[in-house]
Amino acid sequence: MPTEQDLSAEYRTVMGHFPTGVVVVSGISGGAPVGLTVQSFMALSLQPRMILLSVDRGSTSWPLIAAGGKLAVNVMAQGQEGVAMTFAKSGTDKFAEISWAAGPETGSPLIEGCQAWIEAEVAQTYDGGDHVIVTAHVLAMRTASDDDSQPLVFFRSKFRQLDQPALVAG
Ligand SMILES: Cc1cc2nc3c(=O)[nH]c(=O)nc-3n(C[C@H](O)[C@H](O)[C@H](O)COP(=O)(O)O)c2cc1C
Secondary structure, eight states, rough: OOOHHHHHHHHHHHTTOOOOOOOEEEEEETEEEEEEEEEEEEEEETTTTEEEEETTTSHHHHHHHHHHHEEEEEEETOHHHHHHHTTTTTSSSSTTTEEEEEEETTOEEEEESSSSEEEEEEEEEEETTTTEEEEEEEEEEEEOOTTTBBEEEEETTTTOOOOOOOOOOO
């Protein structure tokens, strides 16, 4: 009979087989930049344009971002695994060595070198177990990359890179 701990570990392993991109969700709190690394991010709605992410209830940065109601999603590029790790550590001065610019719509930090960014305004939050599900309206967006740029991928607990040519659509 598997214990709750066994099932929890198995769940993490199984979910780790689903590859995702990696983003840093950022905002401004009391004039200072804040942010955290997130993989549970997706496009939600086209009309109106909305995004969805889920945040651990233990996050210390999210309540600061939520209080302002505005955020930026920075899509990490290949080579930004160090940035992703920096923003995955609670209670540190995450922006100490990060170059960023204030987003035109929200002032939220747009991190230099990312693949794309989206500025958004929080619409709703919902209960998601030990996470909070956040929906937000897109206010501004831009791809910062050229066609050859590559994303940062997270798969089976490791950062990876896409180095295969695109498959032909079936
Ligand atoms: C690849 C990766 C993906 C992550 N995805 C999420 C996520 O989807 N939601 C979340 O709340 N935390 C996620 N985390 C963990 C947070 O980044 C981490 O708990 C961070 O310390 C939170 O910082 P904070 O306390 O400053 O908010 C992820 C971490 C990594 C490395």
